[in-house]
Amino acid sequence: MPDYKTLSGTAVYEYEEKRSRFIATAAFADTEEKALAVLGAVRAANRTARHNVYAYVLQNGRTRYSDDGEPAKTAGTPVLEAIGHAGVSDVIVVVTRYFGGILLGTGGLVRAYTAAASGALQRAELVSMRLVVDCSVRVAYPLFEQAQRIIAASGAKLEEPVYDDAVTLRWRMPAGGEEPLCAKLGELTRGTAQVQMGTPQYAPF
Numbered sequence: 001m002p003d004y005k006t007l008s009g010t011a012v013y014e015y016e017e018k019r020s021r022f023i024a025t026a027a028f029a030d031t032e033e034k035a036l037a038v039l040g041a042v043r044a045a046n047r048t049a050r051h052n053v054y055a056y057v058l059q060n061g062r063t064r065y066s067d068d069g070e071p072a073k074t075a076g077t078p079v080l081e082a083i084g085h086a087g088v089s090d091v092i093v094v095v096t097r098y099f100g101g102i103l104l105g106t107g108g109l110v111r112a113y114t115a116a117a118s119g120a121l122q123r124a125e126l127v128s129m130r131l132v133v134d135c136s137v138r139v140a141y142p143l144f145e146q147a148q149r150i151i152a153a154s155g156a157k158l159e160e161p162v163y164d165d166a167v168t169l170r171w172r173m174p175a176g177g178e179e180p181l182c183a184k185l186g187e188l189t190r191g192t193a194q195v196q197m198g199t200p201q202y203a204p205f
Helices: 032-045 076-086 105-123 141-153 178-188
Strands: 004-008 010-017 020-028 051-057 063-066 091-098 125-139 167-174 201-204
Touching (some): 004 020, 010 105, 032 051, 051 076, 076 105, 125 178
Antiparallel strands (some): 004 125, 051 063, 051 091
16 A cells, blocks of 8 residues: 555644635544544534535545535535645545625635635645554564664664563564564574564554
8 A cells, every 4th residue: 555645633724815714624534533523623613603614535535525505616626626736635624714794706715715725734744654564572682682773774663672581672664574574583583583563554654
């Protein structure tokens, strides 16, 4: 599976057009449940707003958007396109509109929703997500430093070791590189090392 970019946390950006306020909230959401939870929280915080337009894009290919009462293709579609232009997924953007009393027309709405959504996405902190696997292995103290060097050389990110009657090394590495590393650790320990591997998952790396 390919790497992808997403957001770290939440970013908010406000845009004003002819006294209408557009408040965009961009947030990480890697499931529909999380996306809808963000939408629910924004709606709850903006009960007096005329519209809460949203769009979300998940890494699994699922996308959804709503104009929430605005004319068709003037609100949800521009927000969805802003996410696409940012090149991110596992993301929801909700744009809350407080009506200022002046009609903006279809062109004005498209510009305003695009500007608000793009502003929030630009303000957000981006992270790269990779398919990674968490691993651990127990080695005798005399082999500890050599094993640590071998693991680090494989491109893994080491965590703090656990010390008892032996040393447990723990690390996260890109999925797909486990077998060559296991072979090297097996060679170092003459076949006594048993590498424990978790289920591959997407995570910042």
